[in-house]
Amino acid sequence: MHEAYVAISIIWLFLFIYAIGGAIDFGAGFWAMYYYERKGTTAANFANLYLSPSWEVTNVFLVLFVVALAGFFPGAAFALGSLMIVPVSLVLFLLTIRSAFMVYSYTVQKYTKVLRYISGITGLLIPALMLTVLPIIIGGFIEVVGDRHYILFNKVLTSPTVYAHIGFGLASQLFLSSLFLSDYAREANSNETYEEYRKNAIIFGPIMLSFAVAATLTLIPEAVWMVENMAREWELFALSMFAFSIGYSALWWPSKKVRIGQPRIAVILIVLQYAIASFAYGWAHMPYIVYPELTIFDGLTNFAMYQSLLWGYIVMMAILIPLFIWFWRLFLKDKRYLTSEK
Amino acid sequence: MDNVLLARTLFGSSLAFHIIFATLGVGLTFMILIAELVRLFTKDNDYAILAKRWTKGVAILLGVAIPSGTIVGVMISLTFPGFIEVVGQVIALPFAIEIFAFFVEALFLSIYIYAANRLSSTMRIISVFFVALGATASAVLITNVQSWMNTPTGFEVVEGQIANVQPWQAVLNPAFSYTAVHVVSSAYMTTAFVVISVGAYRLLRGNLNPKEVSYYRKGLMIALVIGAATSIWTASTGHKAAVGLHNYVPVKLAAAEGLFETQSNAPLAIMGTPDPEANRVVGGLEVPGMLSWLATGSTEGVVIGLNDFQQEDWPPLFVHTLFNVMVGIGTLLIGVSIGALLWWSIFRKKPYPTWLLLALVPCGAFALIGMETGWFFACIGRQPWTIMNFQRTADAATASGNLGFILVLFISLYILLLVITALVMRFYFQRNPLVNEYQVTPSI
Numbered sequence: 001m002h003e004a005y006v007a008i009s010i011i012w013l014f015l016f017i018y019a020i021g022g023a024i025d026f027g028a029g030f031w032a033m034y035y036y037e038r039k040g041t042t043a044a045n046f047a048n049l050y051l052s053p054s055w056e057v058t059n060v061f062l063v064l065f066v067v068a069l070a071g072f073f074p075g076a077a078f079a080l081g082s083l084m085i086v087p088v089s090l091v092l093f094l095l096t097i098r099s100a101f102m103v104y105s106y107t108v109q110k111y112t113k114v115l116r117y118i119s120g121i122t123g124l125l126i127p128a129l130m131l132t133v134l135p136i137i138i139g140g141f142i143e144v145v146g147d148r149h150y151i152l153f154n155k156v157l158t159s160p161t162v163y164a165h166i167g168f169g170l171a172s173q174l175f176l177s178s179l180f181l182s183d184y185a186r187e188a189n190s191n192e193t194y195e196e197y198r199k200n201a202i203i204f205g206p207i208m209l210s211f212a213v214a215a216t217l218t219l220i221p222e223a224v225w226m227v228e229n230m231a232r233e234w235e236l237f238a239l240s241m242f243a244f245s246i247g248y249s250a251l252w253w254p255s256k257k258v259r260i261g262q263p264r265i266a267v268i269l270i271v272l273q274y275a276i277a278s279f280a281y282g283w284a285h286m287p288y289i290v291y292p293e294l295t296i297f298d299g300l301t302n303f304a305m306y307q308s309l310l311w312g313y314i315v316m317m318a319i320l321i322p323l324f325i326w327f328w329r330l331f332l333k334d335k336r337y338l339t340s341e342k
Numbered sequence: 343m344d345n346v347l348l349a350r351t352l353f354g355s356s357l358a359f360h361i362i363f364a365t366l367g368v369g370l371t372f373m374i375l376i377a378e379l380v381r382l383f384t385k386d387n388d389y390a391i392l393a394k395r396w397t398k399g400v401a402i403l404l405g406v407a408i409p410s411g412t413i414v415g416v417m418i419s420l421t422f423p424g425f426i427e428v429v430g431q432v433i434a435l436p437f438a439i440e441i442f443a444f445f446v447e448a449l450f451l452s453i454y455i456y457a458a459n460r461l462s463s464t465m466r467i468i469s470v471f472f473v474a475l476g477a478t479a480s481a482v483l484i485t486n487v488q489s490w491m492n493t494p495t496g497f498e499v500v501e502g503q504i505a506n507v508q509p510w511q512a513v514l515n516p517a518f519s520y521t522a523v524h525v526v527s528s529a530y531m532t533t534a535f536v537v538i539s540v541g542a543y544r545l546l547r548g549n550l551n552p553k554e555v556s557y558y559r560k561g562l563m564i565a566l567v568i569g570a571a572t573s574i575w576t577a578s579t580g581h582k583a584a585v586g587l588h589n590y591v592p593v594k595l596a597a598a599e600g601l602f603e604t605q606s607n608a609p610l611a612i613m614g615t616p617d618p619e620a621n622r623v624v625g626g627l628e629v630p631g632m633l634s635w636l637a638t639g640s641t642e643g644v645v646i647g648l649n650d651f652q653q654e655d656w657p658p659l660f661v662h663t664l665f666n667v668m669v670g671i672g673t674l675l676i677g678v679s680i681g682a683l684l685w686w687s688i689f690r691k692k693p694y695p696t697w698l699l700l701a702l703v704p705c706g707a708f709a710l711i712g713m714e715t716g717w718f719f720a721c722i723g724r725q726p727w728t729i730m731n732f733q734r735t736a737d738a739a740t741a742s743g744n745l746g747f748i749l750v751l752f753i754s755l756y757i758l759l760l761v762i763t764a765l766v767m768r769f770y771f772q773r774n775p776l777v778n779e780y781q782v783t784p785s786i
Contacts, residue, residue, distance in 0.1 A: 053452035059408050060444050063415050067437045070419055074430020081419035081426060082742050089748045092416055093755060096409035100759055103405025107398075107770045301430050308435055308509040316442045327449050330457045337457070 003306050004287075004296040007072040010313060012282050014068050018061040019278065020176065020271055022130075025051065025058040026123040027177020029102060031200075033120025036113060043196045046185050047177075049338070052106065053331045055099065071309050075299030076289045083142065083149050083290065084133060091129050098122040124170065131169035135161050135215075139291040140222035149293070161218035168211035172274075175204035179270055183263035188338035194258055198251055201266070205248050212277070223291065229284035236280035243273040346736045348745040349421040352752065353414075354721065358714060359756040360414045363407035365713055368481050368526070369533020370400045371447075371474040373568060378467050380564065388557045391779045392564070393470075395771070396537075401455060402767055406759050408448075413752075421745075424738035425728050431504050432497045433490045433512045440483035447476025478526055485525045488720065489517035493590045494729050520586040521720075524579040528716060531576045532709040534569035535675060539706030541565060546699045554776050559693070562702075563686070569705075570679035577672055581636065588637035591730060592646040594723045597657040598665040599633055600626070601647045608633040608645040613666055616659040621649075623662070657723045664719040671712030678705055 028047040035044035070077035098119045105115035135141065136151060141159070143150045156162055182197035220227050230237065247269025253262040287295040300306070331337055374393045381389035415437075419426045429437070450472040458466055490496075496512025498505050541562035544550070550558065587595035595601075600616030600623040601608055610633040614626020631641035638645070648656055678701060685698060694702075724730060728738040 053456045056404065056408055056448040056452065057445070059412060060441065060448050063412055063444065064441045066416050066419070067434075067441055070426050070430050071434030071438055072430070074427045074434075077419045077430055078423040078427040081421075081423035082740055085420045085740065085742050085748065086744050088416060088420060089751070092409075092413045093751060096406070096413060096755060096759070099409040100405045100763070103402060104762065104766050107402055107766055109773075110769070301434065302504070302507050304507045305431060305434055305509050309438055312435060312438050316439070320442070320445055323446070323449055327453065330453060330460070334457075334460065336460055 003303070004300045006310070007300060007306060008296050011065070011069055011072060012279065014061065014065040016275060016278055018065050020274060021058040021061055023127055023173040023176040024180045025055055026127055027173035028181060029098065029123035030120050030174065031177060031181065033116045036116055041193065041196055042190060043193050046181055046188070046190065046193050050181065050184055051102070055102065057327070059099065068313070072301055072306065073289065073296065073299035074301050076294060079149070079290050079294045083151060086151070087129060087132060091126055094122045094126050094129065098126065124173070127173045128166045128169040131165040132156070132162050135159070135165055135219065135222060137290045138223045138226045138285065138288070144293070159222065161215060161222050164211060164215040164218045168208065168215045171204055171208035171211050175201060175208040176270070178204060179263065179267055183267050184332065186258055186263050187333065188335070191258055194263070198261055198263065202251060209244065225291070226284060230281065233280040233284050236276055240273045240276035240280065243269045243276060247273060345741065345745060346739045348749060349739040350735065352745060352749045353417055353421040355753060355756065356410070356414050356417055358717070360407070360410040361713070361717055362710065363403050363410060364481070365529045365532050366403050366536065367400060367407045368477045368529040370396050370403070371470070371477045372530050373533060373537065373565070374400070375470050375474045376568065377564065378470055382467065388560050391557065392561050394779070397455060398770065399767065402763065402770065404451070406763055421740055422728065422738045423740055425733065428504065428729060428733060429487070432507055432509070433487055435509050435513050436483040436486040440480050443476045443479035443483060446472055447480065450476065481525055481529060482522045485522045486513060486518055489521040490515045491729050492594070492724055493517040494732055516590050517586055520579065520582040524576065524583045527572050527576040527579045528713055531569060531572035531675070532713045534565045534572055535709035536706035537565040538562060538569055538702050539704070542699045542702035545694065546696065546703065553780060557776060566679055566682055569675070570683055573672060573676045573679055577676060580669070580672065585637060588645065593648065593651050593655060594657060595637065596646060596648045597659060597661050597723055598719065600659065600662040601633065601645060602649050604644060604647040604650050606634060606642050606644045607631045610636065616662050618659070655726065657725050661719050661723045664715045664722065668712050668716040668719060671708050675705060675709060678702065
């Protein structure tokens, strides 16, 4: 396999991990706001119980993705950096407000409500804004004048596919976080919270799927090449749809621990659904990073750097994985922690 | 402002903002480790409370340090895409390894904060050790890129293209060893003096019961010892850094000292303004031969002056002032901390007098200013180059528009966060006064 494909697969893996982790993180922030001060439910507590130890780690995955992209594909970092300055700056701006205000909200009880609203809403917007990058880089929204690239904001803001992508970002984070938190609540034997998040997951599953289909269909006028490539990968997309159907149905499977549903199986299958779909999407994207200007072959770093980075990441992940497992046990499995804020 | 200056201001202000939080994060985790260790040996619960309250401080600071670090990491691609294109080819390793250090820090910090009561005391100290290690390693690795920008190695230029890249040789560039320790030592030092300020302020304000007085004295003492030790260490690493400049980046040293003529027996000019017309520092205090002695170890040593370089390659001459402020503050802080410790060793039983506490209160602000001027000197002193003698800042900066709007957006954000973070800190520690710590059995 060509080095560019190895490198882009690593980038895909990092991006995928962050996409799932980030969606759960920002979604949980939203639920912590939504259920705040709501009587008779501990749903907000569970969201915070998950968020407080994990948000920093999730954030590191974002930086990991950016740094890996700049290291393996310096040409892409150059092109994307020049092109994406406005949307990426807005994401950074929101991300900073979100994280800072979330920490403030844990610290200053007197103003928790307003602080949590600010962090919840800014957090909700982040994945939505991030998703707008997808249609922009596959064409139709960039004009080249001489050797300068411009994003055509007038076109971006009036494009249905951009809004469909935003909808997909919003629905995905609410769906994934509900699903994940329902499993988290089950782990802590909190039936009432489980039911609450299960209900949310049931609502947002089909909404997410509709937006995914809409985002693809509205892409046709903007980037027909991409849709054709995606159609070529129809087996993978069908497989991902299959994983969704089974995973979604698992919310109604009989269970010994809770009234109804197998949330752990649902979480695993839905993550699998995203993995397959995002891989198929990425595969259809190849070989372009920014269509039609920049391919993975133009953007790739030299061989010596490629090798050092590859080994660096392999060694690093080998050391970190046991640490992640320990972290998981301490905060996602340990009953003493899970029941501490009930 | 032209686009290059806008890009520099945007990235520079982001970095200047981030390093306040990053420096305190690096320094405080180190001090928490020390407090935990002191507690282990003395069995004195006050040190556990110190560690606990500093940890709360770190948790608040990280709410800003982590996203602002993310800003800096991403924004460098946005504002200097030309630079990041070279980074990806030659010096991507430290960035990649830094993520590893970042993970270690984030994971262990959560473990230390949220799982402390479920860990044995040994595991807890191991956790906080890894937090401190991760934070310090991040600082070292980021400084690695900065040092490479000053002394770029590990690649060749063949027909204008980068070739024969040796990633590890780039990591082991000559400036790395001395800049990295200087950054680490000054981060510890800055934080120690910020803690000294807080402790001195509390003791000065009075209205404390004897238990509280004893607590604040212990905190102040631990910070003074660390502050004195690290400020002396910082002076020594700073001296090595200056010698490093003499050997590898002479134009930067010449600008820092305002030296125009290459000469032996070069004088050290303190303050004053370098004037290219007069060919010397006007209005400064000159110590004959001192610069030669500092840079080469002998007053006879030859120090290269600015006139040996093309004027278009000179850094802005005001870096002389930045350099002086940094060195001046460093020297002052050594004096104050050593003085305070001497007072303590002479009059063991007596509390610190008001005038001494008054002298200690502004030390934290001075230390922060010294740290900032040091970084400003390091980055502005490298101009007009982003990568010394290889890439000019004007060629590295982005050509895209909209920078003015983004600059206003981020500057407002930074001011807002500085104010709110200060308020949140104040609010938290007022609402959770020290008395509360003695009423409950501490869980940390």
